[in-house]
Amino acid sequence: MKNTIRKERKKEIISGMYELSRREGLENVSIAKIGKHLGMPPSLVMHYFPNKRLLILGLIDHILHQYQLIYKPIINKLENNPRVDPESLVDRLFSREWNLLFDDGVFFSCYAFIFRDPSIKKEYKNLHVKLRVTLKNLLDKDEVLVNGNTGLLAEKIFVVIEGAYYYLSMMDEAKEYDQKLELFKNQVYDLIYAEINRIQSGKGMYSSGG
Amino acid sequence: MKNTIRKERKKEIISGMYELSRREGLENVSIAKIGKHLGMPPSLVMHYFPNKRLLILGLIDHILHQYQLIYKPIINKLENNPRVDPESLVDRLFSREWNLLFDDGVFFSCYAFIFRDPSIKKEYKNLHVKLRVTLKNLLDKDEVLVNGNTGLLAEKIFVVIEGAYYYLSMMDEAKEYDQKLELFKNQVYDLIYAEINRIQSGKGMYSSGG
DNA sequence: TTATTTATTGAATATTCATTCAATATTAAA
DNA sequence: TTTAATATTGAATGAATATTCAATAAATAA
Numbered sequence: 001m002k003n004t005i006r007k008e009r010k011k012e013i014i015s016g017m018y019e020l021s022r023r024e025g026l027e028n029v030s031i032a033k034i035g036k037h038l039g040m041p042p043s044l045v046m047h048y049f050p051n052k053r054l055l056i057l058g059l060i061d062h063i064l065h066q067y068q069l070i071y072k073p074i075i076n077k078l079e080n081n082p083r084v085d086p087e088s089l090v091d092r093l094f095s096r097e098w099n100l101l102f103d104d105g106v107f108f109s110c111y112a113f114i115f116r117d118p119s120i121k122k123e124y125k126n127l128h129v130k131l132r133v134t135l136k137n138l139l140d141k142d143e144v145l146v147n148g149n150t151g152l153l154a155e156k157i158f159v160v161i162e163g164a165y166y167y168l169s170m171m172d173e174a175k176e177y178d179q180k181l182e183l184f185k186n187q188v189y190d191l192i193y194a195e196i197n198r199i200q201s202g203k204g205m206y207s208s209g210g
Numbered sequence: 211m212k213n214t215i216r217k218e219r220k221k222e223i224i225s226g227m228y229e230l231s232r233r234e235g236l237e238n239v240s241i242a243k244i245g246k247h248l249g250m251p252p253s254l255v256m257h258y259f260p261n262k263r264l265l266i267l268g269l270i271d272h273i274l275h276q277y278q279l280i281y282k283p284i285i286n287k288l289e290n291n292p293r294v295d296p297e298s299l300v301d302r303l304f305s306r307e308w309n310l311l312f313d314d315g316v317f318f319s320c321y322a323f324i325f326r327d328p329s330i331k332k333e334y335k336n337l338h339v340k341l342r343v344t345l346k347n348l349l350d351k352d353e354v355l356v357n358g359n360t361g362l363l364a365e366k367i368f369v370v371i372e373g374a375y376y377y378l379s380m381m382d383e384a385k386e387y388d389q390k391l392e393l394f395k396n397q398v399y400d401l402i403y404a405e406i407n408r409i410q411s412g413k414g415m416y417s418s419g420g
Numbered sequence: 421t422t423a424t425t426t427a428t429t430g431a432a433t434a435t436t437c438a439t440t441c442a443a444t445a446t447t448a449a450a
Numbered sequence: 451t452t453t454a455a456t457a458t459t460g461a462a463t464g465a466a467t468a469t470t471c472a473a474t475a476a477a478t479a480a
Contacts, residue, residue, distance in 0.1 A: 005447085005457070025326055027237045031438060041459055046439065105325030108318060114380060115315030116235055125380035155390070156397050163373025170324060170335035180365070187366050190404070191397075215427070215477085241468060251429055256469065 010048050012038060014058045018106065021059070026109040031055070060110045060120055064127050066102055075134055084142045086192045090185050093135075093161055104169055132158055145192075148199040156191050160184055220258050222248060224268045228316065231269070236319040241265070270320045270330055274337050276312055285344055294352045296402045300395050303345075303371055314379055342368055355402075358409045366401050370394055 016038045020029045031052065035042040049055040074092040078084060114121035132154045139150040164184040171177040226248045230239045241262065245252040259265040284302040288294060324331035342364045349360040374394040381387040 009457085026322075030436075032436075041461095042438080043440080043460075044458060047457075050439090052438065103325070105322055108322040108325070112236075112315055112318040112322060115313070115318070118382075121380055121382070125382075128377060128380060152393065155393055159373035159377060159394055159397065160369055161373070162376050163369035163371070166372050166376055167338060167369060170331055170338060172328075172331070172335075183362065183365055184369055187369065187401075194400070194404075219427085240466070242466070251431095252468085253430075253470080254428060257427075260469090262468065 006048070009044075010058065013045055013048055013055075014062045017055060017059050018062055018103075021106045021109070022103045026059075026106055056110075056113070057120070059106075060113065060123060063107055063110050064123060067107065068127060068131070070102060071131060071134065075138065078138050079141075082141070084138055084145070086189060089138065090188045090192075093157070093188070094164070094181060094185055104165075128158075144196050144199055148195045153191060153195050157188050160187050160191070216258070219254075220268065223255055223258055223265075224272045227265060227269050228272055228313075231316045231319070232313045236269075236316055266320075266323070267330070269316075270323065270333060273317055273320050274333060277317065278337060278341070280312060281341060281344065285348065288348050289351075292351070294348055294355070296399060299348065300398045300402070303367070303398070304374070304391060304395055314375075338368075354406050354409055358405045363401060363405050367398050370397050370401070 013034060017029060017034050020033055020037055024033075031042045031045050034055075035045050038045075045055075049058060071093075074095070078089060078092065110120075111124065114124050132151075135154040135157060136150045139153060140146045145153070161184075164181070168177060168180060168184075171180065223244060227239060227244050230243055230247055241252045241255050244265075245255050248255075255265075259268060281303075284305070288299060288302065320330075321334065324334050342361075345364040345367060346360045349363060350356045355363070371394075374391070378387060378390060378394075381390065
């Protein structure tokens with residue numbers, strides 16, 4: 001199959017580009033460097049990605065796919081449980097074991113493109129919406145939570161996760177990192193318990209909007 | 211004063227660089243382009259910023275300064291009030307009128323540098339910590355909240371603001387944007403009311419850690 | 421005023437950039 | 451096997467890149 005070669009080469013090129021971006025930063029990656037890294041002439045790189053924009057779009061697809069994979073094992077494990085334990089859910093959502101698999105620098109370099117490229121913006125948005133839907137479905141497996149507004153709860157949880165992801169990236173000291181991480185975990189616990197509370201008492205005691 | 215010329219020129223160069231980054235993206239800005247944009251030879255640009263790294267560091271200083279200015283009017287207004295009204299506080303923290311003054315694309319392009327440059331990481335962190343301290347001081351002006359853990363509360367509020375900032379940047383439709391914005395505002399209200407509640411009832415009903 | 425420092429210019433550097441092209445090798449279809 | 455399509459190579463392109471340098475102009479200090 002001629003198509004197999006094509007697909008594999010494209011994958012190889014994007015992977016190489018990703019590795020280079022990780023090491024030297026996306027802004028320092030060139031077609032020539034990618035070729036050199038993979039032992040192929042730059043003209044072959046351009047045979048599969050006729051211009052640099054397509055190369056970047058390919059990288060973003062790759063990044064977003066990887067980003068999604070981060071949550072895959074978390075989701076799989078939780079899906080097999082008949083009931084969702086809030087603690088283990090939050091633990092898993094915040095477990096950043098993926099750090100080894102995923103480079104935040106490349107991710108945010110690509111993220112910056114959303115502000116000047118509408119199609120990239122849409123791609124990013126779709127992924128983030130998708131993750132929220134997945135979380136909502138997980139929450140709906142809980143016999144109590146299913147009676148509440150799990151869509152809203154998922155939004156609230158993710159905004160904390162993403163804000164934490166952003167802020168924690170600035171931490172150097174492990175101690176401080178862990179301390180803040182704990183704090184944000186508690187913040188998510190509170191969201192879940194508040195929703196459970198709201199459901200069980202029929203009406204919320206806070207201004208929990210909906 | 212010889213120093214005035216130097217300072218003004220440096221400022222002019224960074225401003226020009228910022229304008230270009232806004233229009234074409236940071237990755238497409240070069241020393242030659244900056245010079246052309248400002249009507250000066252590239253050698254003059256390099257006279258003040260002997261290499262490109264210094265130019266980028268200058269830009270980041272500028273960005274972070276601007277970022278801080280966003281909160282300046284908000285803080286000023288609130289500081290003059292003897293008491294902090296939670297609603298107007300949250301309204302102001304989420305008011306993104308600054309969008310005209312500040313370019314998110316450049317901000318995140320620069321943010322991506324924290325993952326490969328420790329000194330940039332530190333700069334970013336200092337700013338974010340500073341903003342939290344400022345918010346804590348504002349919260350401490352409230353006669354009820356001052357008896358609570360305002361430092362913790364400030365952290366929790368900012369993680370929502372920053373997560374919202376990240377997520378809302380992906381929204382295109384005004385309606386959806388407003389809807390989500392409302393949601394995140396409520397989330398912050400709830401944090402404030404929960405803390406007030408916790409203080410007034412002596413002990414929290416949730417697992418509000420501290 | 422003279423001497424010295426700084427600001428500014430414009431030309432020049434080697435290097436890297438994305439991209440093109442023609443030639444050849446390999447694979448799949450007829 | 452012949453034909454057609456694709457994969458791969460290597461050389462070449464001009465434009466853009468960061469940076470250097472020597473010369474001049476302007477401002478400051480003596």
